[in-house]
Amino acid sequence: MSERILIIGAGAIGAFYGAALQTAGANVSVVCRSELDAVRANGFSIESKRLGNRTFKPVQTLGTASDYQGGAPDYVVVSVKVVEGTDRAALIRDAVGPGTAIVLIENGVEIEAEIAQAFPDNELISALAFVQVSRVAPGKVRHFAFGDLSLGNYPSSVTERTKRFAALLETGGIKCTMTEDVVTVRWQKCLWNAVFNPISVMGGVLDTGHILGAPEGELFVRQAMREVCAVAAATGHPLDETLVGQYVEGTRKAPPYKTSMALDYENGRPMETEVILGNAVRAARRENVAIPALEALYALMKMVERKTALI
Template sequence: MSNNTYAIIGSGALGGFYGAKLQKAGLEVHFLLHNDYQYVLENGFIIKSKDGDFNLPQVNAYNNINKMPKCDVIIIGLKTTQNHLLAELIPPLLKENTVVLLLQNGLGAEPEIAKIVGEDRIIGGICRICSNKESSGYIHHSNGGLIRMGRYAINYQIAEINNKMRDINQNFEKAGVSVNLIEDLLLERWKKLVWNIPYNSLSVILNARTDEIMGDTNTRNLVAEIMEEVLEGAKSCQRQIPDSYIQEKLDYTDKLQPYSTSMKIDYERGRPLEIEGIIGNPLRMANKVGMKLPKIGMLYQQLKFLDARNIDKFSSKRKIT
């Protein structure tokens, strides 16, 4: 096993949690932070987790990418709304054999990052986790944690598992994080969208937690109908997801504790929503091959309106204060 060094770009609910787990396991981890930099530099991370709480009073914290060392693995935990920053953030961290592990929601980010580093360096990670950043340096992990990892190949072709992925897998297993290595990254991204598209979208549009959405017959049925469209979208991209997967995701959500999606939290805090990565890009990918997804298209239009109005509202408040 290689003890890879890790750089975390986006040290919040995902990057902060997985990075903290890796450091706790004895690996060298470096965290890039923005608003939380001073707090984390002085106090480290507090992790409240279903797998056991722990504190890291001292971490390698930075607010300047050029002060970070080059690392073997760069973990991207930023929201996709900030991906325009990656052309400046990634290159200073690259060594000859550095790989980029993309722990982001949605679809379509890998081809954009490939323009920066080349497709042979990119690994996509699909996180099956419920984790929120409650405050500076404080992360609450309430469910899941599994990462399904696959290499990106141009146009999301099937890609074989390589030794670098196996090394990363061993590092994560040492940290107590389960990893499944996969060959079909596109299929896994569409499978994650089966949950992400309906629940993230409806949580904002309806101002509701997952338990509230599932507790009403009308919205529960709507979720299932949207999931059916996601399966059609995947099929248009030559990826088959069985119909039984819909019931599997409904049953999973029934068992969740009341949960506010990441998009709902972003909306409540006046942050830009990950509309393009989670909804727009899959919608366009399906439309490109002639597949119409009318319910998902309606969600997209509603969220674009709400997002723009919400950003204007919060911008006005910030100007006043």
């Protein structure tokens, strides 16, 4: 019998991976809020060079998890964007049964503990998407580049259910990397995200070329990245510090581009400040690690959010 999967928060990311899972033969349903009618009528239209252009019509298209029919799903995939005030546990509670594995496909660091505490008896799979995918119209999703997923069980291990989930995605065309230490992988991604994302919002907005184009810019980026390394190490997840140089050089070599947070800012959408930067800042405070550059960026982001909240 095919796996029953419920995707909660079917935005661009959820729709993209949901389409891949359905291609692999899974029984995929979605909970989506703002575009419910469009998706119910036509499903998702996915444009992707890698996966091909296709329509993804979920088995059940729901406005809330409590409407899910046929018993608890095998996997609940959480791909809601986490902004201040998002209560993910409440969003998924009605769909989580005793045997349901919860899969988080979300940005940020230290995003698992809240879910692990709310569902202590469920398997928790933490996944990071390395993908450039956007919603371009109601129900329409465009995949620009990448697509790989890194995943593992929280806090550490890779179970058979995780392998099965990865195998489905691979069958659906997604390259998966399984890891016994997904928390460290989150910190590795945070090393770039917690630095370039908030900086990119400054000066409304900066692309990676502006950021690394000023000599002071590169020094500041390196300082902030070393601070992320220090926090990660203090939480028991030391990073290879040569990553700092690799990330800087890699970013410099790529054509200038805008981060996801810069795009959110430009488009008036809420930014993932708290999971990408705020959680790193709180981890540093908890572990007594000095992070002056990250603290400055965090304070400036809260001022910018204050402005966008008032608009």
